[in-house]
Amino acid sequence: MNRLSASALSVGTAAWPRYRPEEHRAGIVHLGLGNFARAHLLAYTDEVLARRGGDWRIIGVSLRGTSVAEALNPQDGRYTLITRGQETHAQVIGTLKHVIAGTRMASCALAAMTRPACRIVSITVTEKGYGITSEGALDRTHPAVAADLESPAVPGGVIGLIVAALAARRAAGLPAFTVLSCDNLSHNGQKLRRAVLEFAAATQQDALAGWIAANATFPSTMVDRITPASTRETLGAAQALTGHEDLAAVETEPFHQWVIEDTFAAGRPEWELAGALFVADVAPYEQMKLRMLNGAHSMLAYSGQLSGKAYVRDVMADPAHAALVRRHLKAAAATVRGLALDLDVYAAALAERFVNPSIAHATAQIAMDGTQKLPQRIAAPACEALEAGTPVRPFAFALASWVAYLARRDACGAPIRVDDPRADALRNAVAGAKDIAALLPALSALCPDVLPPVLLNGEFGASLAQLVEAIDSEGMAAVIAREAMRDWE
Incomplete structure (x- = not known):
């Protein structure tokens, strides 16, 4: 069969360029x-x-x-x-x-x-x-x-x-x-x-x-x-x-x-x-998208990888996991300022897009380069929510999922490769920590824009450590089921 090219004849049902x-x-x-x-x-x-x-x-x-x-x-x-x-x-x-x-x-x-x-x-x-x-x-x-x-x-x-x-x-x-x-x-x-x-x-x-x-x-x-x-x-x-x-x-x-x-x-x-x-000003639209769509994507990517879900659509097919996605969208929306848009409508539209059974969007693809993505997607809204007194547990769950993702092991107990520009440093931080209590400050020292020190203290820090421990000891599926039942507001 001939390759597609400028000289290819228009056949099939696809639309061809309407210009030369x-x-x-x-x-x-x-x-x-x-x-x-x-x-x-x-x-x-x-x-x-x-x-x-x-x-x-x-x-x-x-x-x-x-x-x-x-x-x-x-x-x-x-x-x-x-x-x-x-x-x-x-x-x-x-x-x-x-x-x-x-x-x-x-x-x-x-x-x-x-x-x-x-x-x-x-x-x-x-x-x-x-x-x-x-x-x-x-x-x-x-x-x-x-x-x-x-x-x-x-x-x-x-x-x-x-x-x-x-x-x-x-x-x-x-x-x-x-x-x-x-x-x-x-x-x-x-x-x-x-x-x-x-x-x-x-x-x-x-x-x-x-x-x-x-x-x-x-x-x-x-x-x-x-x-x-x-x-x-x-x-x-x-x-x-x-x-x-x-x-x-x-x-x-x-x-x-x-x-x-x-x-x-x-x-x-x-x-x-x-x-x-x-x-004239893109910033409010950018904040909306980074915190809601991209933030929810990162959360479901790490938690999806840890619960055996290869695609975004698989996450949304699990009612408990889908509930956590919607919870995250609502928490992220509370941090978005400066837009005369109905963010509840936007959040509902995002959830519907994630459900699309025809799009095979891999959670492994979204999970790449977390140290580059999470500062604006998760850490910034988490810090603002903490200061404003709006719900923060969804952000703690997202960051706990990332930390647990970094600490994964294969069947033989060897670390699983992380696709990230700072992969070697992350791997060393995980290997050098004897427990979760040591791992969180080590990651914060390495990536303060992903895990700002303020997020290691108080109720947020306690929730973060508890969630990482639970994912490690009970498995992500059990934690997802329990978090979905939680009155987080």
Whole structure:
């Protein structure tokens, strides 16, 4: 069977591009072309090209390996987006021009970013991919940042690439581009701007830092669309729906949301035509999503992993566990400020999305990189709830689930691998603690933004320690059943 490509004939039930992709130039370079970007940013842009046209196709840059490029480039950037809800729909996306990867990634990416036509550099590299501390400072210990500070002319990381490209544009007399983070970082635009300016200053480019500050823009964004990892079933479904082999197919849910601060340096696609919301202040929307959707996701991921539930839908199929998810959503909603929205309605909609039996969103996937995700998802709302006197037990359960997840053992008693940027340090902390009483302060010392010292004291600290002990001694299933019966308010 032939591969999906620009010359592929339109067969099957999938919708094909309603425009001629090759008639549009690329105006966006995207760093980190994973499944989420292809289900979200590229899908929004595809709709704009179909409805309004414009030179807004996208050049992708893969910072980690060549597999994405090897799948997409032979297909001329085409791929199938499968949307699974009560019904299944598929469309072939034509937004992507090509993908840059491999040994010449840095030079080719810089060439693309310094073309006059490039007006936006967008990013989805997950929280750990930037090299930014939780406060938003440049993390000079991050491997990519450290390497790029040593050799700024041949960058391989996000911030190094951005600074080098802006330096080249300034030297060539070209205008600055917009840098658009689409990751689940709180205040993502502000933090990225600070880190970029610090990198420029650290490489003795003070004049460049001033030029970037005056000319480039870094809008903050909030993004939302549940997008699981692709499987063989995904690729099989794409083949059935398009009539062509597609090694880059993605599946997602019907819901999608994008809230964007409307500060662009050199124009933008009319993403509002595809449903994006442009606002003056993204922060309240971001807080709502990080604390409610992402916070509940982290809680159910760790507790799901410890209770034998492979997917989010499996958690929601357990009435007791689903009750804890709804409990967490309510507690998180109590910490959200500044939105004229009915958060009870939002929470109910989130729970319904989690139930979706057609989306195989793995709890193991969500459980990755906890030290990067939990500060804004769990710790911050927990501290605010504690200060405000609103319910905190749901946050204690979420953090206890993470701690117990770190302390897992296999059948032979050996530690189970944790997928986290600080995995080695976490493993050493767990191994060095003789009991829970010693483990909690050790983890707090290592990750004070995940386990702030204030959460180890008083009623919260007692609940946290009791929950970790109970999960360890009785098993997560028993604790879930008991917590679901608890009058937690």
